[in-house]
Amino acid sequence: MSERTNEPRESVCPFCGVGCGLTYDAERGKGVGWRGAVNTRGELCPKGVAAFEHVDHADRLRTPLIREDGALREATWDEALDRIETAFGEAIARHGPDAAFFFASSKCTNEANYVVQKLARALGTNNVDNCARLCHASTVAAMAERFGAGAMTNSLRDLTEADVFLVAGANPAVNHPVIFRSYLLPALKAGTELIHLDPRATATTDAATHHLPVRPGFDIPLLNAMAAVVVEEGLVDEAFVRERTTGFEALRAFLDEVDVDAAAEQTGVDAETLRTAARSYGSADRAAIFTGMGLSQHHCGTDNVHALLNLALLTGNVGTRGAGVNPLRGQNNVQGAGDVGALPDRLPGGRIDDPATHERCATEWGFDVPTTPGLTEVEATHRFGEDVRVAYVFGENPAVTEPNVSRVREKLASLDCLVVHDVVRSETVEFADVVLPGGTWAETDGTVTNTDRQVQRMRAMADPPGDARRDLDVLGAVAERLVGEGFACDGPEAVFEELTRVSATYAGMSYDGIGTGSQRWPFPEGATEGTAVLHEGTFASGSTTADLRIVEHVDPVDPVGDDELVLTTGRILEHYNSGALTRRSGTLVRLRGTDALQIHPGDAARRGIEDGDRVRVANDRGMVELAAEVTPGVRSGTVFCTFHFADPLVNTLTGDTLDPVAKIPPFKHSAVRVTVAAADN
Ligand SMILES: Nc1nc2c(c(=O)[nH]1)N[C@H]1C(S)=C(S)[C@@H](COP(=O)(O)OP(=O)(O)OC[C@H]3O[C@@H](n4cnc5c(=O)[nH]c(N)nc54)[C@H](O)[C@@H]3O)O[C@H]1N2
Ligand SMILES: Nc1nc2c(c(=O)[nH]1)N[C@H]1C(S)=C(S)[C@@H](COP(=O)(O)OP(=O)(O)OC[C@H]3O[C@@H](n4cnc5c(=O)[nH]c(N)nc54)[C@H](O)[C@@H]3O)O[C@H]1N2
Ligand code: SF4
Numbered sequence: 001m002s003e004r005t006n007e008p009r010e011s012v013c014p015f016c017g018v019g020c021g022l023t024y025d026a027e028r029g030k031g032v033g034w035r036g037a038v039n040t041r042g043e044l045c046p047k048g049v050a051a052f053e054h055v056d057h058a059d060r061l062r063t064p065l066i067r068e069d070g071a072l073r074e075a076t077w078d079e080a081l082d083r084i085e086t087a088f089g090e091a092i093a094r095h096g097p098d099a100a101f102f103f104a105s106s107k108c109t110n111e112a113n114y115v116v117q118k119l120a121r122a123l124g125t126n127n128v129d130n131c132a133r134l135c136h137a138s139t140v141a142a143m144a145e146r147f148g149a150g151a152m153t154n155s156l157r158d159l160t161e162a163d164v165f166l167v168a169g170a171n172p173a174v175n176h177p178v179i180f181r182s183y184l185l186p187a188l189k190a191g192t193e194l195i196h197l198d199p200r201a202t203a204t205t206d207a208a209t210h211h212l213p214v215r216p217g218f219d220i221p222l223l224n225a226m227a228a229v230v231v232e233e234g235l236v237d238e239a240f241v242r243e244r245t246t247g248f249e250a251l252r253a254f255l256d257e258v259d260v261d262a263a264a265e266q267t268g269v270d271a272e273t274l275r276t277a278a279r280s281y282g283s284a285d286r287a288a289i290f291t292g293m294g295l296s297q298h299h300c301g302t303d304n305v306h307a308l309l310n311l312a313l314l315t316g317n318v319g320t321r322g323a324g325v326n327p328l329r330g331q332n333n334v335q336g337a338g339d340v341g342a343l344p345d346r347l348p349g350g351r352i353d354d355p356a357t358h359e360r361c362a363t364e365w366g367f368d369v370p371t372t373p374g375l376t377e378v379e380a381t382h383r384f385g386e387d388v389r390v391a392y393v394f395g396e397n398p399a400v401t402e403p404n405v406s407r408v409r410e411k412l413a414s415l416d417c418l419v420v421h422d423v424v425r426s427e428t429v430e431f432a433d434v435v436l437p438g439g440t441w442a443e444t445d446g447t448v449t450n451t452d453r454q455v456q457r458m459r460a461m462a463d464p465p466g467d468a469r470r471d472l473d474v475l476g477a478v479a480e481r482l483v484g485e486g487f488a489c490d491g492p493e494a495v496f497e498e499l500t501r502v503s504a505t506y507a508g509m510s511y512d513g514i515g516t517g518s519q520r521w522p523f524p525e526g527a528t529e530g531t532a533v534l535h536e537g538t539f540a541s542g543s544t545t546a547d548l549r550i551v552e553h554v555d556p557v558d559p560v561g562d563d564e565l566v567l568t569t570g571r572i573l574e575h576y577n578s579g580a581l582t583r584r585s586g587t588l589v590r591l592r593g594t595d596a597l598q599i600h601p602g603d604a605a606r607r608g609i610e611d612g613d614r615v616r617v618a619n620d621r622g623m624v625e626l627a628a629e630v631t632p633g634v635r636s637g638t639v640f641c642t643f644h645f646a647d648p649l650v651n652t653l654t655g656d657t658l659d660p661v662a663k664i665p666p667f668k669h670s671a672v673r674v675t676v677a678a679a680d681n
């Protein structure tokens with residue numbers, strides 16, 4: 001790193017929700033792990049090692065920019081803040097506070113997200129959301145409704161005691177590599193079985209005992225069939241069902257009618273493998289579920305997870321060590337961004353319709369807190385240029401990562417004023433009227449909450465370059481302009497202390513207490529570590545029971561024509577989400593950067609496609625061209641590619657018919673036509 005570097009200090013990796021301890025090795029010029037709360041031996045994946053490479057990249061934003069005569073030009077902070085003050089002031093004066101929308105950032109600290117949501121509320125709107133909406137919103141909706149909390153039910157450490165892992169629609173070998181290698185693999189080596197539900201064979205499948213290559217969008221009939229086998233073969237935990245659930249008789253009647261062979265056929269898996277997997281999960285002493293985007297990112301994402309919860313409840317696998325339902329959270333602080341209230345229906349510590357939460361926030365903040373839930377992220381983008389006139393994008397790249405992104409790009413361009421607060425010149429910057437240069441993770445002090453609810457500290461090792469400022473300073477300056485000087489933002493530790501006063505979830509935690517370890521919520525008074533296993537004896541909802549529920553199959557929204565294939569999208573190890581940072585890392589780009597379309601040999605042959613050919617993938621929403629990777633690793637009828645590259649802009653193909661409950665888009669199921677590119681030139 002540059003002369004801006006102070007000394008190496010203990011921070012946390014800015015990429016995935018594992019939350020590895022990361023610092024800098026000046027001699028070797030790269031990131032190295034310290035013995036953190038999760039990577040207890042200091043292990044990292046390649047993204048952590050390369051995490052410093054974007055910090056000094058030439059594309060770093062070093063000064064504010066404002067749009068003039070159609071082009072962005074360098075500006076002073078005063079000019080940029082003036083522009084925001086005028087635009088937000090006018091929009092709110094004319095159309096009311098709901099004319100503004102805030103994207104909070106699940107890549108940024110609890111403190112920064114706390115300030116963003118408080119700013120929105122001080123202006124009088126609940127229009128604030130973060131990319132959890134695109135991610136585990138459906139999982140959280142289902143789990144919060146049935147269990148009373150949407151987070152991982154268990155801790156990584158106790159999960160290693162499981163006899164069976166059921167990994168549904170997730171690829172932890174690639175997306176949560178340190179969890180996979182340091183927690184799952186050792187258990188697998190010691191005899192734990194792994195059942196993998198995924199339309200593709202991935203690096204996770206390589207370690208699996210049973211692979212169920214489900215047709216994308218058909219997890220509900222598959223999970224129902226597994227539950228039917230559990231009931232049929234007497235594997236129900238009757239004591240648990242009696243004491244901790246309701247609705248068993250109705251669900252049993254429903255499952256009695258399930259034809260397991262027909263369901264296997266419908267979902268595209270072998271009936272015997274399905275039965276064996278169900279038997280393995282149902283007869284295990286302790287069986288733990290991990291769930292990911294393959295389940296959550298469908299227009300029936302919430303129902304997918306409801307079907308999964310039935311399995312765990314029927315077999316008594318909730319509220320004990322080595323069990324539970326565990327959403328592998330995506331971004332380094334997506335858990336925390338939701339915890340601190342950067343959601344349109346939640347305040348720090350509770351739902352917006354909970355009078356006690358509301359009262360606590362209003363008292364601490366000293367202003368009226370709006371009570372009507374705000375817009376969710378994708379819904380909001382659809383209303384840009386209509387009733388939503390101004391937007392503030394903090395640490396997100398919607399011009400690449402939103403569904404049906406051609407439409408979203410038009411909507412971004414239709415705003416009266418778009419403010420983008422980022423660290424590099426992202427694709428979304430190109431749509432901005434005002435650009436604010438923030439600080440990367442290496443320039444940040446604050447806390448982040450990882451996938452198993454552990455709050456850890458990040459420590460700044462460098463100053464932001466040029467005129468760039470630390471994120472919290474940027475947000476403080478914006479808040480001062482929009483709300484006035486009464487809006488206190490006195491550094492990260494003071495903000496964290498305020499959070500611990502407002503939110504029962506973070507009550508009792510402190511910077512000193514966290515130190516170079518972690519504090520996990522729930523954090524009962526006098527605790528040193530926090531509670532590892534949720535829902536023991538009583539669910540977080542306060543009830544001793546959760547309901548078993550009949551979940552019917554929902555057909556995917558995109559009908560798939562005879563000549564069409566189903567496109568499902570996801571991730572590769574070396575790149576991260578929109579790629580804004582990882583595409584700016586020489587090491588990661590060199591390691592591998594494939595944007596290829598995985599296609600089954602049979603589907604390829606029928607279209608005259610050979611490995612390496614340029615192919616055109618199209619539907620009514622858009623078209624992209626990329627190289628074909630002909631592989632039996634993806635199931636017939638399905639094609640797969642990543643969305644990490646702004647070119648090809650894969651999200652031009654994905655649809656925006658949202659899950660009715662969680663408002664998550666169906667990134668995992670789009671009907672497409674695939675042809676050799678030259679053929680229709
Ligand atoms: N290397 C890397 N790591 C990351 C990220 C990254 O971009 N790169 N992003 C982070 C973020 S934000 C997140 S949310 C997590 C996500 O982590 P995961 O949940 O593991 O994410 P994906 O790779 O999108 O999807 C997982 C799997 O779902 C499968 N799938 C597709 N459709 C279906 C279906 O209908 N049913 C089932 N059962 N499976 C299906 C895909 O084939 C894929 O292998 O990763 C985090 N970690
Ligand atoms: N097709 C398809 N699309 C998807 C998905 C999929 O599986 N398939 N997955 C969805 C999911 S799960 C997610 S989480 C979203 C992710 O969507 P995004 O959150 O939009 O993706 P990122 O690339 O993580 O964008 C982060 C932005 O924040 C900036 N940034 C990074 N660090 C900092 C910082 O410290 N400060 C500031 N101010 N800015 C910073 C980066 O430069 C980048 O522009 O994508 C979704 N889109
Ligand atoms: S596993 Fe996740 S948190 Fe750990 S180094 Fe890799 S990207 Fe960073």
Ligand SMILES: [Mo]
Nearest residue numbers: 134135330331
């Ligand atoms: Mo995510």
